[in-house]
Each structure stands twice: as structure tokens, then as C-alpha cells.
Amino acid sequence: xxxxxxxxxGISLGSIYSLIALGYTMVYGIAKMLNFAHGDVIMIGAFxxxxxxxxxxxxxxxxxxxxxxxxxxxxxxxxxxxxxxxxQAASLAVLITAIGVSYxxxxxxxxxxxxxxxxxxxxxxxxxxxLAGGNLIISGETxxxxxxxxxxxxxxxxxVNKSKPGKAMLAVSEDKxxxxxxxINVNAMIALTFAIGSGLAAVAGALLCSAYxxxxxxxxxxxGIKAFVAAVFGGIGSIPGAMIGxxxxxxxxxxxxxxISSQLSDAIVFAVLIIVLLVKPTGIMGKKLNEKV
Amino acid sequence: MALLEVKNLGITFGGLHAVDxxxxxxxxxxxxxxxxxxxxxxxxxxxxxTGVYKPTTGTFFLDGKELKGKKPAEIxxxxxxxxxxxxxxxxxxxxxxxxxxxxxxxxxxxxFEGVFRxxxxxKTEKSMNKKALELLSVFELDSDAETLASNLPYGKQxxxxxxxxxxxxxxxxxxxxxAAGMNPNETKELMxxxxxxxxxxxxxxxxxEHDMSLVSGxxxxxxxxxFGTELAKGKTETVLQNPEVIKAYLGK
Amino acid sequence: MEKNSNSPLVKxxxxxxxxxxxxxxxxxxxxxxxxxxxxxxxxxxxxxxYKALLVPICIYVIMAxxxxxxxxxxxxxxxxxxxxxxxxxYCGSFFSVLTKDIITVTWLRFTLAFVVAAVAAAIxxxxxxxxxxxxxxxxxxxxxxxxxxxxxxxxxxxYIGKDSKGFHMAMSTAGLxxxxxxxxxxxxxxxxxxxxxxxxxVIGFILVMITLFIVTNLMDSRTGRAIMSIRDNRIAAESVxxxxxxxxxxxxxxxxxxxxxxxxxxxxxxxxxxxxxNNFGYNMSIMILVYVVxxxxxxxxxxxxxxxxxxxxxxxxxxxxxxxxxxxSLILIIMMIVNNGSFFVALREKLKFRLKNKKxxxxxxxxxx
Numbered sequence: 001x002x003x004x005x006x007x008x009x010g011i012s013l014g015s016i017y018s019l020i021a022l023g024y025t026m027v028y029g030i031a032k033m034l035n036f037a038h039g040d041v042i043m044i045g046a047f048x049x050x051x052x053x054x055x056x057x058x059x060x061x062x063x064x065x066x067x068x069x070x071x072x073x074x075x076x077x078x079x080x081x082x083x084x085x086x087x088q089a090a091s092l093a094v095l096i097t098a099i100g101v102s103y104x105x106x107x108x109x110x111x112x113x114x115x116x117x118x119x120x121x122x123x124x125x126x127x128x129x130x131l132a133g134g135n136l137i138i139s140g141e142t143x144x145x146x147x148x149x150x151x152x153x154x155x156x157x158x159x160v161n162k163s164k165p166g167k168a169m170l171a172v173s174e175d176k177x178x179x180x181x182x183x184i185n186v187n188a189m190i191a192l193t194f195a196i197g198s199g200l201a202a203v204a205g206a207l208l209c210s211a212y213x214x215x216x217x218x219x220x221x222x223x224g225i226k227a228f229v230a231a232v233f234g235g236i237g238s239i240p241g242a243m244i245g246x247x248x249x250x251x252x253x254x255x256x257x258x259x260i261s262s263q264l265s266d267a268i269v270f271a272v273l274i275i276v277l278l279v280k281p282t283g284i285m286g287k288k289l290n291e292k293v
Numbered sequence: 294m295a296l297l298e299v300k301n302l303g304i305t306f307g308g309l310h311a312v313d314x315x316x317x318x319x320x321x322x323x324x325x326x327x328x329x330x331x332x333x334x335x336x337x338x339x340x341x342x343t344g345v346y347k348p349t350t351g352t353f354f355l356d357g358k359e360l361k362g363k364k365p366a367e368i369x370x371x372x373x374x375x376x377x378x379x380x381x382x383x384x385x386x387x388x389x390x391x392x393x394x395x396x397x398x399x400x401x402x403x404x405f406e407g408v409f410r411x412x413x414x415x416k417t418e419k420s421m422n423k424k425a426l427e428l429l430s431v432f433e434l435d436s437d438a439e440t441l442a443s444n445l446p447y448g449k450q451x452x453x454x455x456x457x458x459x460x461x462x463x464x465x466x467x468x469x470x471x472a473a474g475m476n477p478n479e480t481k482e483l484m485x486x487x488x489x490x491x492x493x494x495x496x497x498x499x500x501x502e503h504d505m506s507l508v509s510g511x512x513x514x515x516x517x518x519x520f521g522t523e524l525a526k527g528k529t530e531t532v533l534q535n536p537e538v539i540k541a542y543l544g545k
Numbered sequence: 546m547e548k549n550s551n552s553p554l555v556k557x558x559x560x561x562x563x564x565x566x567x568x569x570x571x572x573x574x575x576x577x578x579x580x581x582x583x584x585x586x587x588x589x590x591x592x593x594x595y596k597a598l599l600v601p602i603c604i605y606v607i608m609a610x611x612x613x614x615x616x617x618x619x620x621x622x623x624x625x626x627x628x629x630x631x632x633x634x635y636c637g638s639f640f641s642v643l644t645k646d647i648i649t650v651t652w653l654r655f656t657l658a659f660v661v662a663a664v665a666a667a668i669x670x671x672x673x674x675x676x677x678x679x680x681x682x683x684x685x686x687x688x689x690x691x692x693x694x695x696x697x698x699x700x701x702x703x704y705i706g707k708d709s710k711g712f713h714m715a716m717s718t719a720g721l722x723x724x725x726x727x728x729x730x731x732x733x734x735x736x737x738x739x740x741x742x743x744x745x746x747v748i749g750f751i752l753v754m755i756t757l758f759i760v761t762n763l764m765d766s767r768t769g770r771a772i773m774s775i776r777d778n779r780i781a782a783e784s785v786x787x788x789x790x791x792x793x794x795x796x797x798x799x800x801x802x803x804x805x806x807x808x809x810x811x812x813x814x815x816x817x818x819x820x821x822x823n824n825f826g827y828n829m830s831i832m833i834l835v836y837v838v839x840x841x842x843x844x845x846x847x848x849x850x851x852x853x854x855x856x857x858x859x860x861x862x863x864x865x866x867x868x869x870x871x872x873x874s875l876i877l878i879i880m881m882i883v884n885n886g887s888f889f890v891a892l893r894e895k896l897k898f899r900l901k902n903k904k905x906x907x908x909x910x911x912x913x914x
Contacts, residue, residue, distance in 0.1 A: 034686075036831075082878055082882070085882045085886035085887065085888060085889075086881070086882060086886055086887075087887065088887045088890075089885035089887070089890075090885065092616075092838055092842070093838070093881055093884070093885040096834070096835055096838045096881050097877075097881040097882065099834075099835060100874050100875075100877035100878035100881065101874075103870065103873065103874035103877065104871065104874035104875065104878065106870075107870040107874060108871065110867075110870070111871065221828075225690070225694075225827065228687065229687060229690075229691065232684060232687045236684075261716065263701065263702040263716075264698060264699070266694060266695075266698045267694070267695045267699055270691035270692070270694050270695045270698075271691075271695060273688070273691050274676060274688050274691055274692065277676065277679075277680060277684055277688055278676055278679060281679050281680050281681075282684065283684070343784060365780075365783035365784055366783045366786045366787060366789070369783070369784060369786035374784070375784055377780075377784075381778045381780060381781035381784075382777070382778065382781070383777035383781065383782075384777050385773065385776075385777055386770065386773055386777060390770055390773075393767075394782070394785055394787065395785045397767060397770070397771055397785065397787060398786045400767075401767070402766075404763065404766070404768040404795065407762065407763065407767055407768050408758075408759055408762045408763050409762070410762060414766065417767070418767075421767075439563075457785060458784075458785070460785070461785050461786055
């Protein structure tokens with residue numbers, strides 16, 4: 001029973017990582033950049049919900065919707081002002097800019113909300129599920145997280161593979177130049193990617209803070225890094241890879257917390273990552289790249 | 294004994310025979326041409342001979358020593374140097390330093406001697422500089438010695454690549470389209486330089502080229518590749534008259 | 546990591562004579578900085594808050610220069626440099642606490658602590674160097690980040706003590722099972738306390754000079770050329786017989802050993818050494834990377850100036866208190882866009898072109914006269 005409950009909460013945590021990892025991986029695929037500020041967009045999303053639901057006392061659903069809109073706009077704004085001018089620059093320059101944006105968002109939140117940890121009230125009001133005669137309790141947050149993540153992933157998968165803008169996004173990530181020649185508006189596609197990724201980050205923020213209710217300006221940093229690891233784990237640039245990588249990461253983290261050591265769980269997660277990359281240098285679903293000589 | 298002996302060399306990429314059953318024997322001092330239409334597998338042959346790709350079938354020997362399966366750096370140390378079709382210079386290093394990287398394995402001192410500036414550092418650096426300048430002057434690059442490699446004009450970049458390859462003191466030099474992008478005058482000059490270095494440094498040269506004036510001007514013998522297989526082989530004039538070869542080039 | 550040769554981030558390096566001159570200027574800058582601040586602080590003209598910055602500045606200068614060896618000279622992105630500093634800090638402190646009563650000659654003990662730390666960090670450098678040989682670009686970056694986080698997590702989870710029966714290692718204080726005479730040296734998240742505070746500005750300065758000596762001389766040698774050739778074009782480097790494996794490992798080892806020494810300087814500047822996200826986590830690694838990139842990849846003097854300036858900047862901005870990190874992050878973003886944005890790059894090219902024309906015209910008119 002303990003194993004099952006650890007596994008289920010691992011899948012739940014992993015689903016949140018997946019949602020965040022999707023943002024990393026889509027942006028990487030299309031703009032070839034590591035958006036280090038992505039984790040902080042989650043934090044901003046959670047603060048928007050906190051403000052809407054706790055300070056302004058709005059219903060949770062409205063709060064989440066406001067956060068999604070806010071983060072989508074925020075993501076597009078960041079892209080427009082910080083990353084777009086650097087489209088032609090070396091990737092390291094873009095990385096440092098992303099780090100700058102990350103610092104900026106954290107310190108903005110610090111100025112507005114202060115450094116003390118806020119008690120986030122869950123946006124989920126589903127009752128916990130009792131199974132096996134009360135031996136296995138699955139919290140409402142876990143249920144909602146898993147359901148919401150599955151729905152989002154299915155929608156995203158259909159959007160990317162079946163819809164016209166989705167296919168255009170894939171085309172841009174394959175070959176920007178060729179896509180442009182085919183009449184695809186590359187800039188619009190990149191903006192769209194940032195919008196989707198940031199919208200997902202807001203959802204991830206809501207779910208994350210419902211499950212782990214402590215909210216501070218640094219809340220987004222560690223889950224962000226872990227989701228980034230998950231994206232690499234699955235093969236960065238690959239959408240199914242991010243989903244699998246995120247869930248695997250969450251499960252490994254929870255199981256090592258439950259069975260090995262809660263202090264060392266992060267170290268174990270990272271060690272598994274290193275081993276996976278040593279065996280498969282481009283991640284689980286990553287494409288092998290061969291340099292042409 | 295022949296300098297280079299290639300036997301049934303072949304490689305497949307996902308079922309496609311990029312090069313199939315390639316055979317070649319080069320005597321010391323030969324100047325041999327490898328021609329064929331685009332995509333015929335010429336550069337793949339170079340990549341096989343320099344260890345960038347591992348052959349699926351066959352093997353090859355340099356001076357009787359089997360080099361199949363060796364790493365690129367080991368193959369270079371064994372005596373095969375090359376240039377690249379798409380120029381690969383050390384862009385942020387000076388022209389001299391590019392050649393000095395080529396001298397790396399011939400003039401040595403340890404990292405420790407380098408950091409602590411022991412006598413061997415100064416002695417070796419001095420002879421390295423001398424040797425590098427000597428090589429550069431063969432290619433008329435000595436006036437650009439301090440220029441960054443990326444700031445050189447295209448033709449000079451090709452020459453610098455050859456100089457860097459020769460600096461490794463090879464027995465066999467592989468040139469991949471050395472005249473690409475050069476005008477007829479430059480090509481003429483390059484032909485003389487290739488012959489000159491072949492004699493001066495006692496090299497054997499295998500060259501891939503599309504420019505027929507260069508091929509017929511300097512290559513004694515050639516092999517024609519088409520779709521990864523050998524189409525014709527022999528004396529340059531005879532092969533270029535071969536109707537099969539003309540067909541492969543003109544498409545009919 | 547894709548290398549863009551036109552990028553202004555990649556500074557040129559040239560052959561011996563200009564290189565020597567460049568290095569001499571770098572040494573001069575460091576010495577001048579040292580003399581100025583040493584005098585100011587000796588004559589009591591430096592506020593204590595600023596005095597406290599001097600040793601950390603040396604630490605981050607050393608970190609930036611050694612990271613530049615990996616990122617700028619070898620061309621591999623590393624996000625785990627603080628991990629090596631962490632190993633050095635802990636090993637150095639551990640050694641010093643252990644031998645505090647045995648070796649009473651301070652300079653000898655401190656020197657030995659540096660040696661121990663450098664060796665330990667170098668071994669870690671070799672360990673991380675092995676995956677480096679298989680991975681590229683962003684994958685390598687994430688592995689180095691993971692490595693740094695593992696080190697930070699592990700030092701927080703282990704306890705080491707010593708008693709009359711020898712050393713004990715465990716995952717908790719109770720697990721140590723020590724004799725009553727025992728002493729817990731590494732106390733899990735509480736870290737190591739009681740390290741002698743031997744770090745001074747003078748020692749920091751000496752260490753900076755040694756680092757400079759090693760890194761600049763290494764760059765300007767046969768070995769350095771081999772390393773830079775791998776950065777510029779790995780396939781071509783292999784084609785001229787450069788052993789890529791050997792040099793990559795060498796760079797990671799040397800760079801890690803130097804970072805380990807910076808760690809010793811760090812831990813001997815504190816009463817209690819603990820590992821958290823801000824001193825040894827990826828945050829620190831990234832901060833150092835920022836210094837390296839802003840100073841210019843492969844540009845050692847740039848790393849020194851950027852590290853010293855950017856480290857002190859938030860402190861100097863203390864006047865504006867709450868806004869200082871916000872300002873800092875904005876400066877960072879704006880600097881990156883102005884340095885690398887296509888609009889500004891084009892603008893610079895245009896200005897350069899115009900300036901060149903003007904000069905040309907001036908020269909011509911001179912000739913005419």
C-alpha cells in the first residue's frame with residue numbers, strides 16, 4: 001500500500017513536472033534556447049492566483065483563469081522584449097539574458113509580495129478518495145493534478161500534430177529557414193510557443209501550490225530546474241519526451257524519498273539523470289544528431 | 294610495397310550503400326584523383342580513410358599497417374592528413390597558430406613545461422615558429438601570419454588548410470576539392486603548389502576535385518565513383534574519354 | 546553549444562608577443578587593484594563593509610577565471626562550477642579543523658589545506674570529465690548542473706566525526722556512534738564550524754596571481770592551442786592528431802582544482818561553513834557563468850574585471866536597498882541585448898564603417914598635403 005500511494009503521488013508530482021517541462025521543451029524545440037526564466041513564470045502564476053483568491057476573494061476557477069491569461073501575456077512580453085532582439089545571437093548570450101529575466105521576475109515578486117512565505121490555499125475542492133478500506137488515500141489535489149495533466153497533454157498532442165498552427169510550429173522547429181520560405185510566420189510561431197508554454201506554467205503553478213502550499217518568490221526555481229532536467233531526461237525538444245521525462249522524474253523522486261532518504265532524494269534524481277544520459281546521450285526520446293563532415 | 298592499400302572498403306547508412314567495394318592502391322609519390330558526380334561517395338571515402346566513419350566492410354593499410362577502426366587522431370599520427378570540403382579552420386586562432394596546432398605531435402613539450410616556462414618551452418616554441426613560417430611561405434601566407442584565420446579571404450583559407458595538414462608531417466595527403474571557389478588563375482597556381490609540396494615534402498596525394506582542368510593537369514591516374522561504386526579507373530586521359538564516365542557526368 | 550564565430554562574445558587570441566603583452570597588462574591591473582585597496586584598508590580609509598568584500602572578490606575572480614578555462618577556452622558549457630568550490634571548501638575546512646592542534650604553523654597548515662582541496666576537487670573534475678567526453682552542448686550543461694546539485698545535497702546529508710577509535714561516517718549524528726571523547730567535524734546541514742579564519746586579502750591576491758599565471762601560461766602554450774583548436778573545430782582538431790579526450794579531461798581537472806582552492810579561501814573566511822543554494826548551488830554556478838560571459842569568452846582580463854565589478858555592484862547599490870537586485874537584473878538584460886542584439890550589432894558595424902571611412906579620408910587628405 002505504501003508503495004502504491006508513493007507511486008500515485010509520484011505520478012501526480014511528475015505530472016506537474018511534465019507540464020513545466022513541456023514549456024521548456026517547446027521553447028527549446030522552436031527557439032533553440034534554454035528559457036531559464038520559465039520556473040519563475042510558475043511562481044508569478046501562483047502569486048496571481050494568491051492575489052485573486054486570497055486578497056480579492058474570487059472563486060478559484062476565476063483565479064486560475066486570470067493567472068493563465070496573465071502568464072500568457074507575460075511570456076509573450078518577455079519573448080518580445082528580452083529574447084527577440086537576440087534571435088541571431090550566440091545561444092550563450094540568450095541563456096544569460098534568460099537568467100537575467102529570471103532574476104528580474106524573482107526580485108519583482110520580492111518587491112511586491114515580500115520575502116516571507118505565503119500560505120497558499122488549494123484551488124482544488126475535490127474530496128479525497130479512500131480505497132482498500134481506507135488504507136490507500138488519494139488526495140483531491142492528486143486526482144485533479146493527474147486528470148488535468150492528462151487532458152492538457154492530450155489536447156496539446158492533438159494541437160501540435162493535427163492543427164494547422166501546430167504543424168507550423170513543428171515545421172519551424174525542424175527548419176526555421178525552410179518554414180519561412182513556405183510562408184510560415186516564424187516570429188508569430190515563436191510568440192505562440194511562448195504563450196502556450198507560459199499558460200501551461202500558470203496551470204502548473206496552481207497545481208504545484210495546491211499540493212505544496214508554501215509560496216515565496218523562490219518557489220518556482222527548484223521545480224523549474226527539475227522540470228528542465230525532466231525535459232532533458234526525455235530528450236529536449238521532444239513533446240512526448242517531456243511528458244515521460246516529467247512523470248519518471250516525479251516517480252523516482254517520490255520513491256527515493258519514501259524508501260531511501262528524503263535528504264538525498266534530489267541527489268538520487270540527478271544521479272539517475274546522469275546515468276540515463278551516459279547510456280543515451282540525447283535523452284530517452286531525443287533524436288541522435290550527427291555532424292556532417 | 295604500396296603506400297596505401299584499400300581493400301573492398303564499404304559503408305552503409307541505414308541500408309544505403311554510400312560506398313561499396315572500394316579498392317585503391319597508391320604508390321609512394323603518386324598524385325591520384327577521385328572524381329564523380331555529386332553524392333557519388335567521394336567525401337565518404339575520405340571520411341572512411343580518416344576514421345571519421347567506421348567502415349562496414351573491407352579494410353585499408355598505410356605502409357603495411359592496418360588502420361581500419363582507428364580513431365581520427367591515431368590515423369593522423371599514423372600518417373594520413375586531410376583537408377575539408379567545407380573549410381574547417383580554427384577560426385579564432387591566428388594563421389600561425391593554426392599551423393602550430395598541426396605541428397602539435399611533431400614538436401612536443403609537456404603542459405607542465407609550458408605553464409612553468411621551462412627551457413624546452415622556449416626552444417620548442419622557437420623552432421615551431423620557424424617551421425610554421427617556412428610552411429606558410431610555401432603557400433604565400435607568411436604576410437598574413439598574425440591574421441585571424443576567419444579574416445582570411447576564401448582562397449587563402451583553403452591554402453591554410455593544406456599548410457596545416459602538411460604540418461602534421463603526413464605520408465598521405467587527402468585534399469577535398471582544394472580548388473572549389475577559386476578562379477582559373479588561382480587554380481593554376483594551386484596546381485603548381487600541390488606538385489611542389491608533393492616533391493618537397495615527399496607526399497603522396499589523393500585529391501577529390503570537380504575542376505577537370507586541375508584533375509587532368511596534375512593527376513596521373515584517377516578513379517571515377519558513381520552511386521558509391523567504382524565506375525572506371527586508370528590513366529586520366531583514357532578514363533575521361535570513357536563513354537560510361539561521360540554518361541555519368543552528363544546524365545545520359 | 547553552437548559557436549558563432551562572428552559573435553562579439555568570442556574574443557580573439559593571438560600569437561606570442563601580443564599575448565605576452567596582454568598578460569602583462571592583466572597582471573598589472575590585478576597588482577594595481579591590490580595595491581590600491583591594500584593601502585586604503587591599511588590607512589583606515591576603507592569602510593568595514595567594503596573591506597569585507599575584498600576576500601570574496603578574490604574568490605569570485607578565481608572562480609570566474611577557472612570557469613573561463615572550461616567555457617571560453619575549451620568551449621564547453623558548465624553549470625556546476627560551484628560544486629568544485631564546495632568540495633574544496635569542505636575538504637579544506639575538514640583538514641584544517643582536524644589538524645588545528647597538530648600542525649601549529651599556520652602558513653604550513655593553510656598551504657596543505659589548499660593542496661588537499663585542490664587534489665580532491667581535481668578528482669571530482671576527472672569524474673565529471675568522463676561524461677563530458679560523451680555529451681555535448683545543453684546535455685553537458687545539465688549534467689554539470691546535476692553534478693553540482695548532487696555534491697551540495699550530499700555534503701548536507703553526511704556526518705563525519707573522529708574519536709579515539711578513528712573516523713566515523715553516518716547519515717545522522719546518532720548514527721556516528723562515537724566515543725565520549727569524539728568530536729563531530731562535519732555535522733550534516735550544520736556543516737563545519739571552527740575552521741581557523743586564515744583567509745586574508747593578501748593570500749587571496751597571491752592565489753589570484755597563481756591562478757592567472759597557470760591559466761594564461763597554459764593558454765599561451767602548445768597545450769592551450771590544442772584546447773582552443775578543439776573549441777573552434779573538434780573534427781579538424783582530431784584530423785591533425787589532437788587527442789580530444791586527453792585535453793578535455795585536462796581542462797576539467799585543472800579548472801576544478803583551481804575552483805577547489807577558491808573554496809578553501811571561502812571556507813577559511815567564515816566561522817561556520819554550510820552548503821545552501823546560494824553559495825554552492827546552481828545559482829552560484831550561474832552567477833559565475835554570468836561573470837565569464839560578460840567579461841568575454843576566453844578573455845581572462847575580462848573575467849577578472851567582470852567578477853570584481855559585478856560582485857561588488859549589489860553591495861555598492863545598497864543605498865537603493867530593495868531595488869538593487871532588480872536594477873542588477875535589468876543591467877544584465879540590457880547589457881546582453883546591447884552587446885549581442887542584432888539591432889545593436891548592426892549599429893556598431895555601421896559606426897565602425899563610418900569611423901574607418903573618416904580615418905581613410907583623413908589619411909588621404911594628409912597625403913595630399
